[in-house]
Amino acid sequence: MTSATIVAMCAYVLDTILGDPQTRWHPVALLGRLIAWLERMLYPTHGGNERRLAMGAVLTALILCFSYGxxxxxxxxxxxxxxxxGVDAVSVILLYFTISPHMLGKAGRDIYALLAAGNLPAARERVAWIVGRDTANLDESDVARAVIETIAENTVDGVIAPLFFFAIGGVPLAVLYRAANTMDSMIGYKNDRYLYFGRMAARVDDVLGFVPARITGMLFVMAAFLLRCDARNAMYIMARDAAGHPSPNGGYAEAPVAGALHIRLGGENYYFGERHFxxxxxxxxxxxxxxxxLGAVRLMNTATVLYLLFYYIFSLYV
Structure with a gap:
């Protein structure tokens, strides 16, 4: 077993034990404040869309260079x-900060418990912590759908992609990916303020997530087989529906989960009061x-373990 494999597995174990520290001093939280500060400094107060696009590209380049460096x-x-x-120990800690399977699983289980107890208002409030859509008027099914979609997509963003980039480029590349994903979550919106300013951040995140998303899709299919869900349907729905997702990568996470559980994801959402389909x-x-x-949480956990298992097996032959 290589030291890199040990680092990846130890980071996963550390996350399983400790979870994601909810502190303003978390590196991702610090990075978020840096992005917000640079946005205040660089966002054009005058000029057209080309200037917004250029300044957004400058912010993206600065954050990527800073995070990697x-x-x-x-x-x-x-x-x-x-x-x-010493280097391996520090690498474990840094990689641990880039992944969040424990947090995803806990958020899902907490909201499930609220729904099971019939506490829909608290479930709406809790789901607002992990999704960007309006949640005040969601019914029980819509809350559950929002959670499942978030768990599926974040299996790519918060688990498989950081581990993938660690495997090919070490901790700095994993940190760079997490920075790109954080930028996308903050400024990668298609609204009046960010359509141009956040476009480069969104495109970088799309490019970086392309391969990990498709790996995650196949891991979900294999996880469905191991969990005795409908793996065949998961594969079929991924092939049929994934490309229809508005994100070039999101469908490869959501579609196999929907197929495995025999449910339908997607549909009508509201963002800042505006309807989107x-x-x-x-x-x-x-x-x-x-x-x-709970089914989505089990699929996420199984897919994560499968990735680490395949990484270990691959490391034996390279």
Missing amino acids: AAECILIAARQLPVSW RAYMGDAHVDIRPKHI
Whole structure:
């Protein structure tokens, strides 16, 4: 087993034990504040769309260079430690900060518990912490759908993609990916303010997520087989519906989950009071119920373990 494999597995175990620290000093939270500060500094107060596009590209380049460089500098400093395992220990901590399977699973289980207890208002409030859509008027099925879609998409963004980039480029590349994804979540919106200013951040996130999303889709199919869900339908729905998602990558996470659980994701959502329709993923063989949240959590956890298992096997032959 290579040291990189050990680092990846230890980061996953650390996340499983500790979860994602909810503190303003979390590196991703600090990065978010840096992005917000740069946005205030760089967002054009005059000029047209070309200027917004250019300034957004500058912000994107600065954040990507800073995140990669900061991670590399930390590793260089770690190499000066008097113990041989110092770099690996620091790498585990940095990689741990880029993944969040524990947080995803806990959020899903917490909202499931609220729905199961009949506390829809609290479930609406809780789901607003993890989704960008309006939640005040969601019914039980819509809350469950929002959670399942978020778990599916974030299996790419918060689990498989960071581990994938760690495998091909070490901790700095994993940190760079997490920075790109954080930028996309903050400024990658298609509204008046960010349509041009956030376009480069959104495109970078799309490009970086292209391969990990498709890997995640296949992992979901295999996870469905192991969990005795409908793996054949998961594969069929992914092939049929994934490309219809408004994101070039999101469908490859949502569609196989929908197929495995025999539910239909997508449909009508409201953002800042405006109605948006997202292409359907899957067929509504059954209505979405709170129990399907737990199914999505199990698929996410199984897909994560499968990725680490395949990474370990691959490391034996390279």
